[in-house]
Amino acid sequence: MSEAVQPRRPNETGVMDPFPHMHPLLKKNYGDWKWHDRLRPGVLHHVAHGGDEVWTVRAGTQRQMDVHTIRLLCDIADEYAERHVRFTSRSNIEFMVSSEAQVAPLIEKLEAEGFPVGGTGNSVSMISHTQGWLHCDIPGTDGSGAAKALMDQLYYEFTHEEMPNRVRITTSCCQINCGGQGDIAINVQYAKPPKINHDLIANVCERPAVIARCPVAAIRPAMVNGKPSLEVDEKKCICCGACYPPCPPMQINGPDSTKLAIWVGGKHSNARSKPTFHKLVMAGLPNNPPRWPEVAEVVKTILYAYKENARDWERMGEWIERIGWPRFFELTDLPFTKHHLDDWHGARASLNASAHIHF
Amino acid sequence: MSEAVQPRRPNETGVMDPFPHMHPLLKKNYGDWKWHDRLRPGVLHHVAHGGDEVWTVRAGTQRQMDVHTIRLLCDIADEYAERHVRFTSRSNIEFMVSSEAQVAPLIEKLEAEGFPVGGTGNSVSMISHTQGWLHCDIPGTDGSGAAKALMDQLYYEFTHEEMPNRVRITTSCCQINCGGQGDIAINVQYAKPPKINHDLIANVCERPAVIARCPVAAIRPAMVNGKPSLEVDEKKCICCGACYPPCPPMQINGPDSTKLAIWVGGKHSNARSKPTFHKLVMAGLPNNPPRWPEVAEVVKTILYAYKENARDWERMGEWIERIGWPRFFELTDLPFTKHHLDDWHGARASLNASAHIHF
């Protein structure tokens, strides 16, 4: 009987070999490319030392795709491109073709089917986002929804290359920040220490583990109405949320207390300046689904201040470095408060110990 | 009887008014100078908006001067200059004259009397030094002697302007560092934790005060052969010497254990880059009076590497920033060791978190 069959052992194949799935021209010229340029937003043109040329058309997707959408993209690739695609590190899809002639019809088809072509060069590319309410167990907000709401508003900037340099936006649906650093980052910011659901603690939490997770030792064991529980020293607590994943009763999220914060100037590339962390510019924004209009407003204000004032090749953070933070807060009309002063380890390095002043 | 006379009360006059003692042209054009240039090393030429001109001749002194030397300088000022001088923040003397014609004879006289003329512009100015054995109660070495020994070797660089930018050298005769930051700083570096002279503690030390002075809480009260004393946890001790001034029995200096360290890249000005702290490049150098030859060697090596390789206007630290630390240690043939890695608060900011590499 089928009960008797012994379960299948996995083939530990590891990372799949991409060459069988790679566009022939990319495989042929692997490691042998000479230079590239861009014909128009969303289109890259790479030339190999041997003379081969390949055109890449990049289009935005919703990342979280139903099989129908994926099949539609395959149909397009089969008919208008060359049966090979790739996805970028920001979940855009790329179609490679071996003649310039194929570019226009491909773009037309993609746009007809509702896939924006762009995300290259000095554009605002797809927002790298995370799970949130759709799938995570500790979210303060949603991921895909926030990304969709924002990209609707940034559609023009995705499909055009009118920014001083590329703009990378990220969102993170809790303070753990799976979304990473960004030129602009939209992250959940817990506004207050966790409220403890004492009834649950006893059953679900490994208390010593939770206590160990707190970076500032703000959690202590305590007896609450006769049961062993925990208590949080609110004076010490820095609202980091580290205690929440291992201990759901550490309720740090609240429908109203969970806010959104905006950070700017994160940079991964080593171009010109060294990589940088993003910096807090705005917090206390309401967590307002399905379209988070207050967040979108601030993001656009920052984005357009950058677009109008930065110089070619300056990334968001580099631009602000040059014009100075006073000017940034002036141009964006955002508030500068004591909360902007860093007070974590090494904060002294963030103080201005010079007579370099921006007037 | 004189015994009866009541002691004189001080006139709390405070900071003396300089105007009665200021060169007439400086007083006349106070706050009204237009531009300046330098005729030659040691000579500044300032022009006022009204057209007045003043020539300043700068000469080096030993700082610690006997009254005869001071009177000699006064004689020179009376005869060859205009009865007014000033001292710089690096204890050089400046003679102001109202005609260019007076410059040459003044210089000739100064040099004849053994006062080097220079210290301006891109020269190595006088070493700012401290008390040491001559007068301090906690010195690891001498101040004036070290400065004299070094300036003898740097005489040419004081009297010529052949450096990429000004070079400021400082010495400090204990780790407290009264000498301040420098393009090159020569500081006492205690090599090991203090040895406690237990017999003295009981009488001279206020033990709680000493314990409080230690930045890493390495000092504990202890009973040593029946008497209340202190003990130092050598694992914790960072050899900072803070316990020594309040408690001389905390013997941190030893004729052989006290070493000298060389630091580079300190900068006070805000020109181009923000002010910086100097960085450790060499330690473990013997404290070798009266001429500290091993120290002089290293200082000269660094100085000439800078002279040959830096660009105009680059200060020592800015030059090294550009060429990179690997190149600096290569050019100077100094060792780079684990001791060069910072481990004090905020040390992480000193780590290279980028792909910016100097090959």
Added chain:
Amino acid sequence: MAKKQHKTDLLDQLEDGPWPSFVTGLKRLATDEGKPYAGMMTDLLGQLEHSYETRTGYWKGGTVSVYGYGGGIIPRFSEVADKFPESKEFHTLRVQPPAGMHYSTDLLRQMCDIWERHGSGLIALHGQSGDIMFQGATTENVQKAFDELNEVGFDLGGAGPALRTSMSCVGHARCEQSCYDEVRAHRTIINNFLDEMHRPALPYKFKFKFSGCPNDCVNAIHRSDFAVIGTWRDDMQVDQEEVKNYVAKVGRKYMIDHVIANCPTRSLSLNDDDTMDVDNKNCVRCMHCINVMTKALSPGKDRGVTILIGGKRSLKIGDLMGTVIVPFMRLETDEDFEKLTEFAETVIDFFAENALEHERVGETIDRIGLSNFLEAVGVEVDPNMVNHPRTSSYLRTDDWDEEAQKWFRRKAEKRAAKQAASQAAE
């Protein structure tokens, strides 16, 4: 007939607007006549709408895995299954894509077919760590889905305290800046540590990321514990004619303000004849000028990688970037790749043995100090690891001379090796 759909007034608003809507996709699945996942997706939409209304998440974790593996699945059980029973189990399979995320349409179609049979029909391309996320399987179907995917050649990725799925940039496949074979490095390393990925036994997660040059298109320095960044040691390649063409095109003033003045080490100098001097000794390989003048400039020919260790995100001690641990390592021959693997092994062993529970390697380095870490992994200290030497005088130096000797000995050895090599060459 199709199951009744929940009201989704809030989510419906996310169907408007020009950007592709995941909600529309979800609805398509929810209303897929007779498909096994239709009911599950109907309730999933219901729960999601409920989250939007209440601004609260309703998933909790658990343990689900496939036979033979400990990790790779993110289990999700609904806390509101009473209201939305069919999506009470909604687990994600993290699956590693082909290195560089290249797909033939055949491969994509196979993925869809399998996921239609055993899953929700919802696939994320890709997760922030680089996995294909097959989102939404019942506990029962997880094994079935995996078995079929595995047959096609896919393997699970990482989750939990384990080696995680890695990413490598497009690099060699379609980028002229690429300084090493990213696909080979990516596959060599990860496939060498599959046990650490499939059977979580590390103190905490460990991530590798591979970027072909300092532009770091996969965010390796910030977002991985072990970042491998392509670079070069010799002079960059310059085509002065193309430089002149560029200057002619943009003008001198633009050239000065946007290229020359943008070099972080002032290594560029525009000559009066519109050619450009490059001070290669002081170029730090930031890529800027090369990025701007793709035709005129390219990386040098003596290529390899820089390795940075300790990058991570915000938990516990705050964001960390990787620190340079290996300034340069060649990566061409088989021996080179073996060296890389051995070094990765050393680091992972160190991590396994020395990190506290739930501590990232960057946090460990922070806790024990860089020099102890270097000693533990057998790497000699190098000035490229720091922005600058210490500014603090708090230091015990009675072993200064021994430490200095180590440096001089290494220098002597290097010199000797060089000479030997050059003599051999003669």
Added chain:
Amino acid sequence: MAKKQHKTDLLDQLEDGPWPSFVTGLKRLATDEGKPYAGMMTDLLGQLEHSYETRTGYWKGGTVSVYGYGGGIIPRFSEVADKFPESKEFHTLRVQPPAGMHYSTDLLRQMCDIWERHGSGLIALHGQSGDIMFQGATTENVQKAFDELNEVGFDLGGAGPALRTSMSCVGHARCEQSCYDEVRAHRTIINNFLDEMHRPALPYKFKFKFSGCPNDCVNAIHRSDFAVIGTWRDDMQVDQEEVKNYVAKVGRKYMIDHVIANCPTRSLSLNDDDTMDVDNKNCVRCMHCINVMTKALSPGKDRGVTILIGGKRSLKIGDLMGTVIVPFMRLETDEDFEKLTEFAETVIDFFAENALEHERVGETIDRIGLSNFLEAVGVEVDPNMVNHPRTSSYLRTDDWDEEAQKWFRRKAEKRAAKQAASQAAE
């Protein structure tokens, strides 16, 4: 006849060489026929030689002061008085020089005469904090020397836990870069706090330093608790003809590499006609271009000062530089100077009341955090105080809106004030 001189083989070596020798000076004093100090200086030389031989210091502190004052003297008693009896007491009087260290030769001669009568004949011009150091008086003579110096108009400086002697750069007196009246600021501030200087009652030392521009020729940012640095708010003054002359002199390439590319905020741009654009909004007043082109460029006309607080040297928590607390304060009218004095008072009061024993104000700020310090001294937070806002997400923000309101209220007030002013102007 003269007292027998000690052998000084080591010190003798410091008489060679071209640089003026302090040893020669000491010997001159030691052998000054019949002068009161000859014996003292003979033994001082003996003790110093002994220190050179044994590489050990032999002074200990104590308490010596003048009538009416608690500080200003650095008492030194010899630990080897048995060998060198006449220098058993060798105290230093710290005396404040004329602001800017200007001297008529008459004044210098008076100093010498007094010190010949009551002291060792050894004078240091100047100490690192800016004092004239009259080095080497017996306990008995300290009062006599002070009385005579005080009659001439000199006052003691600071020592111990007190306000310390200050320094101001030559500035207005002979420097075109000077942005405020340093002498007036120096004397106004210090003379207002003489009680804190003469009667040590602060938790620890407190230093002011005054530099007329960001070149900071008295090292104020590193070496004082309260640094007053001249600056300007409007556009710098540019003489384009002189710019052209400069370019003509040094050449375009040199100009680009040494001036344009050296601007920290890329605010300079060379035009094709050899004139130069200055982006004054983004110029951070570093002084570089002005320093290079003294004829062509000068600071603007709307001048004032930037105040940084908390600089100090290495003890206890390591070197600290001052932090910008007041980005700009005008310093022209009497009211302006009163404002400065009042602010200094506030800071000193804060220090007196809140610093721990032997804690510098920079350490206090470090301990309590910048925002608490700002609140305590009544200064509103300003982005110029930081290199950048926080990168750490560890922050409690439930009072975000109130804090934001403070900022908007201030902005509104400023705007209103501006309007009022402009209307008044009409």
